[in-house]
Amino acid sequence: MKQVVGLLAFTLGLALGAIGGAALLAYAYQAAGLYPPDDATIKFIARERGWLRDDV
Numbered sequence: 001m002k003q004v005v006g007l008l009a010f011t012l013g014l015a016l017g018a019i020g021g022a023a024l025l026a027y028a029y030q031a032a033g034l035y036p037p038d039d040a041t042i043k044f045i046a047r048e049r050g051w052l053r054d055d056v
Contacts, residue, residue, distance in 0.1 A: 029035055037045070046052035
């Protein structure tokens with residue numbers, strides 16, 4: 001029984017660590033500006049600079 005609880009705790013800790021690590025890495029990439037902008041961001045920048053007209 002002790003081994004089952006230990007294995008369950010290890011698996012839960014491993015999963016939480018992997019999810020937390022991925023979230024931290026994603027935040028660091030986004031904060032550093034390494035993610036390419038998505039389509040909505042590109043359209044927003046284009047509208048702000050006057051490159052995209054809404055009436056088309």
